[in-house]
Amino acid sequence: MPTVSAxxxxxxxxxxxxxxxxxxxxxxxxxxAGITAAALELVRRKGYEGLTxxxxxxxxxxxxxxxxxxxxxxxxxxxxxxxxxxxxxxVSGFGGGTWEDxxxxxxWSYRDVxxxxxxxxxxxxxxxxxxxxxxxxxxxxxxxxFSDAGFPQERIVPAxxxxxxxxxxxxxxxxxxxxxxxxGSMAASTPHFTAAVxxxxxxxDVPAGQERGRPADTAFRLGLEALIAGFGTTRA
Amino acid sequence: MPTVSAxxxxxxxxxxxxxxxxxxxxxxxxxxAGITAAALELVRRKGYEGLTxxxxxxxxxxxxxxxxxxxxxxxxxxxxxxxxxxxxxxVSGFGGGTWEDxxxxxxWSYRDVxxxxxxxxxxxxxxxxxxxxxxxxxxxxxxxxFSDAGFPQERIVPAxxxxxxxxxxxxxxxxxxxxxxxxGSMAASTPHFTAAVxxxxxxxDVPAGQERGRPADTAFRLGLEALIAGFGTTRA
DNA sequence: CAACTAAATGAACGTCATTCATTTAGTGAC
DNA sequence: GTCACTAAATGAATGACGTTCATTTAGTTG
Numbered sequence: 001m002p003t004v005s006a007x008x009x010x011x012x013x014x015x016x017x018x019x020x021x022x023x024x025x026x027x028x029x030x031x032x033a034g035i036t037a038a039a040l041e042l043v044r045r046k047g048y049e050g051l052t053x054x055x056x057x058x059x060x061x062x063x064x065x066x067x068x069x070x071x072x073x074x075x076x077x078x079x080x081x082x083x084x085x086x087x088x089x090x091v092s093g094f095g096g097g098t099w100e101d102x103x104x105x106x107x108w109s110y111r112d113v114x115x116x117x118x119x120x121x122x123x124x125x126x127x128x129x130x131x132x133x134x135x136x137x138x139x140x141x142x143x144x145x146f147s148d149a150g151f152p153q154e155r156i157v158p159a160x161x162x163x164x165x166x167x168x169x170x171x172x173x174x175x176x177x178x179x180x181x182x183x184g185s186m187a188a189s190t191p192h193f194t195a196a197v198x199x200x201x202x203x204x205d206v207p208a209g210q211e212r213g214r215p216a217d218t219a220f221r222l223g224l225e226a227l228i229a230g231f232g233t234t235r236a
Numbered sequence: 237m238p239t240v241s242a243x244x245x246x247x248x249x250x251x252x253x254x255x256x257x258x259x260x261x262x263x264x265x266x267x268x269a270g271i272t273a274a275a276l277e278l279v280r281r282k283g284y285e286g287l288t289x290x291x292x293x294x295x296x297x298x299x300x301x302x303x304x305x306x307x308x309x310x311x312x313x314x315x316x317x318x319x320x321x322x323x324x325x326x327v328s329g330f331g332g333g334t335w336e337d338x339x340x341x342x343x344w345s346y347r348d349v350x351x352x353x354x355x356x357x358x359x360x361x362x363x364x365x366x367x368x369x370x371x372x373x374x375x376x377x378x379x380x381x382f383s384d385a386g387f388p389q390e391r392i393v394p395a396x397x398x399x400x401x402x403x404x405x406x407x408x409x410x411x412x413x414x415x416x417x418x419x420g421s422m423a424a425s426t427p428h429f430t431a432a433v434x435x436x437x438x439x440x441d442v443p444a445g446q447e448r449g450r451p452a453d454t455a456f457r458l459g460l461e462a463l464i465a466g467f468g469t470t471r472a
Numbered sequence: 473c474a475a476c477t478a479a480a481t482g483a484a485c486g487t488c489a490t491t492c493a494t495t496t497a498g499t500g501a502c
Numbered sequence: 503g504t505c506a507c508t509a510a511a512t513g514a515a516t517g518a519c520g521t522t523c524a525t526t527t528a529g530t531t532g
Contacts, residue, residue: 030479053520065522066480074520122354125408130420139417140426147428155458157417157436158451162459165405166398172361173401181375181393184366190376192383200393215394222391223398223463226470230462266510289489301491302511310489474532481526488519495512502505 030062030070036080043081048119051077075123079131082120086134088113094145100228102145103163107224111167115174125168151235159231166223173216266298266306272316279317284355287313311359315367318356322370324349330381336464338381339399343460347403351410361404387471395467402459409452 038059042051053074057064071077090109093102114121129136139160146156181197183190200215212221274295278287289310293300307313326345329338350357365372375396382392417433419426436451448457 052518054518063481064520065482068521069479118358122358122408125405126412126416128413128416128418130418130422133422136419136422136426136429140429143426143429143432147432153432153435154438155436156432158455158458161409161451161455162402162406162462165409165455165459166402167405168408169361169401169403169405170398172358172404173397176362177364180362180364182364182366183372186366186369186372190372190379193372193376193379196379196383196389196392199389200391202390215397219394219397219401222394222470223401226398226466227459227462228466229469230465233465234458234462288487290487299512300489301513304490305510476529476531478529479527481524483523483525485522486520489517491516492514493512494514496510498509499507500505501507502503 030060030066032070032080034060035067035070035077036084039077039081040084043117048117053077078120078123079127081117082124082127083132083134085113085117085120086132086138089138091138091141091145094141099145099149100232103228104224106142107163107167108220110164111170111174111220114168114171118172118175121168121171146235149235151231155234159234163227166227170216170220170223173219174214176216178215266296266302268306268316270296271303271306271313272320275313275317276320279353284353289313314356314359315363318353318360318363319368319370321349321353321356322368322374325374327374327377327381330377330384335381335385336468339464340460342378343399343403344456346400347407347410347456350404350407354408354411357404357407382471385471387467391470395470399463402463406452406456406459409455410450412452414451 035056038056039051042055042059046055053064053067056077057067060067067077071080088109090105091102093105114124124135127135129139142160143156146159147153151159181193183194183197187194200218271292274292275287278291278295282291289300289303292313293303296303303313307316324345326341327338329341350360360371363371365375378396379392382395383389387395417429419430419433423430436454
């Protein structure tokens with residue numbers, strides 16, 4: 001019998017609204033905020049393979065089944081984590097400066113966040129925003145930014161969705177092995193592709209420092225700038 | 237004891253090259269082509285949740301462990317399926333006509349194929365092309381198309397990667413629920429976003445028939461045309 | 473104190489992918 | 503024909519894992 005000590009970085013968000021009819025024990029060991037924090041900690045330490053209900057329970061000093069009093073399923077835990085990550089996406093650019101720069105800041109940070117959490121991409125891409133307050137907050141800010149920039153109302157959502165799709169796909173790229181395009185023994189039968197791969201690997205001249213110089217970064221920059229330019233003509 | 241009868245749509249690709257030193261039994265019940273075909277059949281009938289090693293073995297009238305004589309893991313089976321799907325992507329446009337139209341044909345069919353196989357996206361995005369002949373063949377055709385269209389050699393791969401990223405992300409969109417952007421009770425606190433969502437839902441005037449008229453299609457078209465336009469300026 | 477309830481427990485389940493020692497059955501060499 | 507060799511199939515076992523459920527624990531209200 002483990003003594004209840006733990007108390008992981010729990011945020012104790014037991015704000016106000018909560019009046020049930022009968023007994024409301026205050027010594028709850030678990031809550032959603034605590035589960036979210038523990039899940040994030042677990043992912044940081046062991047990656048997503050390490051994120052199991054058993055490991056989560058162990059970190060919280062609790063039996064695995066206890067989690068199900070606060071969360072309906074493991075999918076539910078993923079949603080908590082995912083929504084939290086959305087608050088890490090930088091939308092500050094939409095407060096001032098040009099629309100182009102705001103989109104750049106937003107898109108790069110969005111990609112960077114999910115490049116480190118690719119297992120969440122299949123989850124988020126299908127997630128109704130209703131269940132995700134932080135996600136909704138991000139959309140509001142971005143929508144306002146697009147609107148202020150003169151985007152026609154009916155194009156705002158499609159444009160954001162297109163950008164997001166590009167961002168999610170690009171997040172996977174970041175995690176791809178460096179030699180992903182090594183054609184190996186088939187090189188002889190794919191001359192154009194092999195030449196293109198070699199040539200793209202050579203042109204690795206990074207502006208300054210060696211930041212954003214990985215192949216995935218080059219492709220992301222190219223696509224992002226194309227999208228920004230392409231959208232630029234459809235607004236105003 | 238099940239009598240060995242089965243013989244599912246196996247392609248018996250035991251071509252030529254294969255000279256080992258000793259006994260080479262010909263009555264092999266299993267081979268990679270057969271496993272691939274069975275896996276595809278299973279996915280078609282039951283989806284990816286239904287694709288288990290046990291189900292695969294049952295369909296092939298074999299014990300589950302027998303599969304491991306031909307395949308190293310379930311991941312390996314997914315790779316076989318994925319590479320097969322690549323042959324369904326339409327690259328015929330690169331044979332003639334404009335570069336723009338070729339890219340359109342390719343991108344739409346690419347997205348459509350993987351919209352029905354989203355569980356493969358995390359697999360393919362990280363898959364070295366070495367192990368995937370069909371994938372490599374597609375890259376060769378597309379690379380040549382870009383090269384012929386006047387693309388600078390070192391930009392070909394990044395451009396293809398950017399397009400693919402957009403395509404993969406967009407494939408997820410297709411499977412998203414229709415009400416994914418329903419802000420629900422939070423609508424009041426997200427006025428710009430809510431208005432944009434409503435407005436995009438109204439502008440659902442589809443050119444002819446009701447083809448390609450889903451929200452996911454609108455976003456995909458918008459992004460794809462922006463990418464094509466954006467890339468158009470960097471070549472030539 | 474008694475009624476009520478949220479929450480934690482621990483023992484089950486069922487499903488999976490995967491491993492391994494063993495058996496089966498073709499094939500080429502002598 | 504038979505012997506050695508080997509690819510391939512078997513069936514039992516293993517170890518995660520997510521999830522369920524009857525039961526217990528402990529705090530709050532009236």
